[in-house]
Amino acid sequence: MPIAVGLEGSANKLGVGIILHPSHDTPTDPPSPHDSAHSDDGAFHPHSKQHSSPPVQILANLRHTFVSPPGTGFLPKDTAAHHRRWVVRLVRQAMKQAKVRLEDIECICYTKGPGMGAPLGSVAIAARTLSQLWDKPLVGVNHCVGHIEMGRAITGAENPVVLYVSGGNTQVIAYSAQRYRIFGEALDIAVGNCLDRFARVLHISNDPAPGYNIEQLAKTGNVLLELPYAVKGMDVSFSGILARVEEMAKKLEASNGSWLDPETNTSPITKSDLCFTLQETVFAMLVEITERAMAHVGAAQVLIVGGVGCNERLQQMMGIMAEERGGSVYATDERFCIDNGIMIAHAGLLAHKMGFETQLKDSTFTQRFRTDEVLVNWRD
Amino acid sequence: MTEPTSLSLSACSHLPIPFNTSPEPLELIAQGAESLLYKTTFLFPSQPAALKIRPVKKWRHPTLDKRLTRARILAEARVLVKLSGEGIAVGGGGRKVKDPKKGNGVVGGMRGLVPAVLGLDWEGGWLVTEWIEGGTVKEAIYRVSRARTMGGSGVGLSGDAVVEELRGLLRKMGEVVGKLHACGVVHGDLTTSNMMLRPFGTASPQSSKPEGHDEASAQLSTGPAPDVDQPKSTSRSQTSLEGDIVLIDFGLATQSVSDEDRAVDLYVLERAFGSTHPREEELFACVLDAYAHGEGSGMNGKAGKTVIRKLEDVRMRGRKKSMLG
Numbered sequence: 100m101p102i103a104v105g106l107e108g109s110a111n112k113l114g115v116g117i118i119l120h121p122s123h124d125t126p127t128d129p130p131s132p133h134d135s136a137h138s139d140d141g142a143f144h145p146h147s148k149q150h151s152s153p154p155v156q157i158l159a160n161l162r163h164t165f166v167s168p169p170g171t172g173f174l175p176k177d178t179a180a181h182h183r184r185w186v187v188r189l190v191r192q193a194m195k196q197a198k199v200r201l202e203d204i205e206c207i208c209y210t211k212g213p214g215m216g217a218p219l220g221s222v223a224i225a226a227r228t229l230s231q232l233w234d235k236p237l238v239g240v241n242h243c244v245g246h247i248e249m250g251r252a253i254t255g256a257e258n259p260v261v262l263y264v265s266g267g268n269t270q271v272i273a274y275s276a277q278r279y280r281i282f283g284e285a286l287d288i289a290v291g292n293c294l295d296r297f298a299r300v301l302h303i304s305n306d307p308a309p310g311y312n313i314e315q316l317a318k319t320g321n322v323l324l325e326l327p328y329a330v331k332g333m334d335v336s337f338s339g340i341l342a343r344v345e346e347m348a349k350k351l352e353a354s355n356g357s358w359l360d361p362e363t364n365t366s367p368i369t370k371s372d373l374c375f376t377l378q379e380t381v382f383a384m385l386v387e388i389t390e391r392a393m394a395h396v397g398a399a400q401v402l403i404v405g406g407v408g409c410n411e412r413l414q415q416m417m418g419i420m421a422e423e424r425g426g427s428v429y430a431t432d433e434r435f436c437i438d439n440g441i442m443i444a445h446a447g448l449l450a451h452k453m454g455f456e457t458q459l460k461d462s463t464f465t466q467r468f469r470t471d472e473v474l475v476n477w478r479d
Numbered sequence: 480m481t482e483p484t485s486l487s488l489s490a491c492s493h494l495p496i497p498f499n500t501s502p503e504p505l506e507l508i509a510q511g512a513e514s515l516l517y518k519t520t521f522l523f524p525s526q527p528a529a530l531k532i533r534p535v536k537k538w539r540h541p542t543l544d545k546r547l548t549r550a551r552i553l554a555e556a557r558v559l560v561k562l563s564g565e566g567i568a569v570g571g572g573g574r575k576v577k578d579p580k581k582g583n584g585v586v587g588g589m590r591g592l593v594p595a596v597l598g599l600d601w602e603g604g605w606l607v608t609e610w611i612e613g614g615t616v617k618e619a620i621y622r623v624s625r626a627r628t629m630g631g632s633g634v635g636l637s638g639d640a641v642v643e644e645l646r647g648l649l650r651k652m653g654e655v656v657g658k659l660h661a662c663g664v665v666h667g668d669l670t671t672s673n674m675m676l677r678p679f680g681t682a683s684p685q686s687s688k689p690e691g692h693d694e695a696s697a698q699l700s701t702g703p704a705p706d707v708d709q710p711k712s713t714s715r716s717q718t719s720l721e722g723d724i725v726l727i728d729f730g731l732a733t734q735s736v737s738d739e740d741r742a743v744d745l746y747v748l749e750r751a752f753g754s755t756h757p758r759e760e761e762l763f764a765c766v767l768d769a770y771a772h773g774e775g776s777g778m779n780g781k782a783g784k785t786v787i788r789k790l791e792d793v794r795m796r797g798r799k800k801s802m803l804g
Contacts, residue, residue, distance in 0.1 A: 323542045332667060332731055332747075383539040387512075394512035419538035 100203040101452065102158070104193070104229070105444025108182045108222030109214025109242050110266060111165040111173040115189040116441030117197040119156040120448055155252050158197035160434060160441040161189050169302045172295060179217035186225045193440075201233055208447025211239030211457070212468030214267065219464040227462050238447035239457040242438075243268060243470040247279060248449060249442030250404040254429035260398045262389045262417070263470075265405035265438070266291035269385070271333060271392045272470060274478065279470045282392040283333025290381050291407045293337040297377055300348040301370055308437070313374045314410050320375025322360045322368060328380060333388045333395075337381065344377050382413045386420050399426025409436045449477045495603035498530060505530065513551075513730060518610065521597045527610035528597055529727075534604065549601035551730065556606055558664055558732045559596045562589035589662055591682055592655055593726050611725045612681035616652065617671035619720055620645070620756050627758075646765045648676075648720045653769030655724045656745065657778040660786070665740045667731030669748035671755055675725040682723065742789035745770065749794075 101122055107114035165181035167173045209226035212219060230237045247261050261272040261279070269285035288296075291310060298309030303316070326343050329336040351358060356367045389401055401421050403414060414430045421428045435442065453476050491501045498505065498519060505517040514533045521528035533548050535541075594608035627641050652674065659666060666673070733740070745767065753760045767790070771783040778786065 323540050325546075328543070328547065379540045379543060383543055386538055387536075391512040416538040420536070423537070 100199075101205055101448060102197075102199055102203050103206050103208050103238070103444040103448035103451065104190075104204060105208040105240070105245075105440040105442065105447055106186070106190075106222050106226050106229075107210045107242070107245070107438050107440045107443045108186075108218045109210045109212070110218065110438060111167075111178050111181070112162055112438040113165075113182045113185050113189060113218075113222070114160075114162045114438055114440030114443070115186075115193040116160045116439055116444045117158040117193055117199065118441055118444040118448060119158055120452070121154075121156065155445060157441055158199060159193040160439055161193050161196070162437070162439055163189060164307070166306045169304050170299050171305075172299060175215045175217035178215065179221045182218050182221045182225075186222065190225070190229070204233065204235055206236045206238050206447060206451045206456075207233070208238040208240050208443045208451075209462075209464075210242050210245070210443055211463070212242065212465035214242060214464075214466065216464070216466050219466070223462060223464045227459065230459070230462075236451070237457045237459065237462050238451050238455060239462060239464075240443045240447045240450070241468055241470060241473045242443075243270065243272075244279060244473050244475070245442035245446040246404040247272065247402075247470075248446040249435050249439075250402045250429070250431055252445060253431045253435050254402060256400050256402045256429040258398065259400035259402035259429060260389060260393045260396065261402045261404060262385060262408070263405045264290050264385060264403065264407035264413075266295055266407075268405060269335065269337075270470060271388050273392060273396045273398065274475070275396075277475045277478065279473065279475060281469070281471055282395065283335070283388045286331070286334050286336045287338040288341065290335075290337055290385065291405070293341045293381060294377070294407070296341055297344055297348065297373075300345050301351075301373070303370075308406065310407055310410065313378065314412065316371045317374040317378045317412065318371075320369065320371035320373070322362070322366075322372040322375070323379055324361075324368070324372065324376045326376060326380045328384065330384050330387055333391050335384045335388055340377070340381065344373065347373055347376075378410075378412055382410075382416050385413065386416050389417065390420050390424070393421075393424060393426070399424055400429065401426065402429045404431070404436060406437045409433050453477050495532065495600065495605050498605070519607075521607050526597075528607045529594065529610050531606045531608070531730075532604060545602075548604045552599055552601045552604065552606050555729045555732065556596050556599050558729050558734065559593055559608065561734070562593045562659070562662055562664060563595050564590050589658055589726075591725075592658065592723065593729070611675045611677055611727060613675050613677040613722060613725075615672050616648070616674040616676050616724065617755060619648070619676045620671060620759060623720065624756070624758055642762070644720045645759060645762055648724075649762055649765035650769040651724050652748075653766040653771075655726060656748065656766070657770045657773055657783060659726060660736075660741045660744070661773075661778050661782075663734055663736050664729075664732055665735050665744040666726060666729065667733060667744065667747075668728060669726075669744055670751040673726065673728045675727055676720070676722045677725050678719075678722045738786050738789040739793075741786045742793045745786065745790050746793045749790075 101120040103118055105114070105116040105118065107116075163181075163185045165173055165178050167177070207226050207230045209223055210219060211223075226237060229235070243263055246263055246265075250256070250261065251259070258274060260282075261270075263270045263272060267289050269289045269291075270281050271283040272279045272281055274280070294313055295305075295309045298305070298313055303309055303312045324347065327339045329339055351368060351370065351373060354368075358368045360366050360368060360372075393399070393401060399421070401417060403417060407413065408430055409432065414428060417430075418428045430436070491499050491504060493499070494501070494505065494517075498517075501519065505519045507515060508518055508529070509516040514531050517530040517532070519528055519530045520526055521530075533552065535548075536544050539547075594611055597607045597609060599606040623641055623645060627638055655674075656666075656669065735741075748766070749763060752763050752766075767787055770778060771780070771787045773779045773783050
């Protein structure tokens with residue numbers, strides 16, 4: 100049966116997912132709502148009435164996150180140790196939840212890269228072990244392609260421009276001739292990294308995620324301070340913005356409420372205002388390059404994936420932009436936006452169906468693995 | 480870019496002052512991600528002009544929107560004014576400003592090769608420039624390409640002659656980019672749609688009354704709809720590649736003399752050319768050759784060759800960084 104296990108651990112989340120692709124050859128009755136992954140979530144109903152392939156079934160999707168104390172980030176060594184500590188428990192639980200027999204499993208998929216070396220390594224070892232233990236082929240998956248394919252499967256977006264925004268990646272991607280081509284990207288740090296590191300300076304909690312807590316604070320901010328704005332064509336740069344906003348954060352701590360809104364000169368600047376300023380600025384940059392890519396390739400659909408893609412303000416801004424262009428925005432919730440095992444299982448199974456396999460001797464991991472290196476031969 | 484539509488035709492009330500009172504509807508020429516391009520007249524009914532409007536982006540914070548619109552309109556206008564040499568002396572030939580032979584001939588070195596600025600308003604978000612007659616280089620190459628496909632039949636030109644004409648055009652492209660760089664500006668978005676081929680004799684010195692714009696307006700389109708070529712273009716020579724190349728759309732231009740920026744500028748053109756004109760791709764070397772040799776008093780030989788060497792590096796890394804986790 101086309102069932103795959105996916106293991107993800109490129110950053111501080113360890114994910115295990117088990118997916119079933121209902122087979123194409125057996126013309127089945129129309130999929131009941133219980134078949135599809137998205138049916139249990141009314142907000143993200145697929146817009147595709149005629150999806151080219153039958154909907155995928157998510158049998159299990161578990162995640163455990165390594166949360167570091169406020170003011171710190173997650174270090175590779177500690178993160179890898181976290182993944183090693185949890186991977187067996189998570190796989191056991193996923194298998195139990197999915198209720199699949201070993202002989203039904205077609206392949207073991209794991210994140211080959213890009214990501215942090217040490218956590219990737221510990222998960223690759225787990226995948227190799229499972230593959231040897233159960234005598235199943237291995238499939239190494241590009242993390243970014245996993246995000247894109249899962250986003251497409253969940254939302255039903257056919258051929259969208261993809262904005263992939265997370266702690267490690269910022270890319271605007273469009274599909275062309277069996278590759279996901281990168282039209283624009285961050286030239287230095289990723290947008291999520293910019294948000295995370297800003298959160299550290301202000302000692303904002305990393306639980307459940309620094310970006311989430313910034314988003315909540317930003318909801319009560321309303322003063323827009325001036326930050327650099329670095330868009331170059333379809334590329335963006337965040338390091339200068341981070342440096343500036345970190346300065347502001349330090350100024351805020353030192354000011355003790357004496358730093359007043361430059362416009363009104365009455366109300367003091369707050370943490371919330373800084374969060375608001377940062378979000379408004381970096382999201383405007385992201386929407387701008389996405390719009391440029393959409394104009395370039397003539398697309399009206401846009402799909403947001405990656406951890407930062409959960410942010411509702413980003414989704415709202417993108418929605419207004421897409422609407423102005425006569426299109427629509429597709430986004431998923433935290434189960435699929437944030438790193439997870441199911442997307443690795445999904446993309447791996449797509450590749451495996453096309454005959455792709457990773458031999459044991461090649462089952463390495465890599466910190467550098469560009470999205471456009473993958474031959475996407477499962478799409479036309 | 481989407482195809483020009485008839486969106487503008489009913490009323491002008493959505494346009495900024497003073498264009499909202501235009502008695503005749505403005506013709507929407509092109510719509511990009513950032514801006515709308517209209518054909519209109521400015522100050523005199525006889526002066527055709529290109530109106531570029533940067534509409535308010537509702538998705539971004541109004542303060543940020545105002546700030547960006549203002550900065551971008553001013554930056555674009557400043558570059559154009561600098562290039563047309565309005566009272567500004569421009570250094571030449573890259574870093575070696577004192578090169579005695581070629582580089583120094585470029586005071587206002589792009590005069591007539593970029594549209595002149597006629598007016599702007601950063602609050603209203605608009606910039607009006609001189610109207611450039613002719614069609615885009617992209618359309619011209621498509622036209623010639625079609626003639627090549629038909630084996631030059633009925634045109635009285637052999638395939639070889641057509642290729643020679645194309646080479647000439649490409650050399651002119653290299654020259655004009657060289658001149659631009661020698662003036663200390665990189666364009667940022669060089670494509671064959673951002674180059675106009677203006678027939679000789681249709682340049683309009685700003686003060687004098689422009690001529691021949693009414694009959695040319697029929698064939699004007701900077702929009703990406705090259706395949707709707709009117710039948711009337713066949714009445715002219717199929718391969719008329721004569722004229723000056725005029726660079727347009729400086730929305731992404733920056734002032735820079737670094738080899739890296741110049742090389743990226745050429746790389747963007749190379750990639751855009753390859754994807755727009757795959758059949759002519761092997762001729763692109765002519766552009767670089769003309770650029771490197773500083774033809775038409777562009778980059779002087781040495782500076783031009785340095786940039787071409789840098790271009791090799793840029794090609795190798797594909798403009799992009801190697802991706803970190």
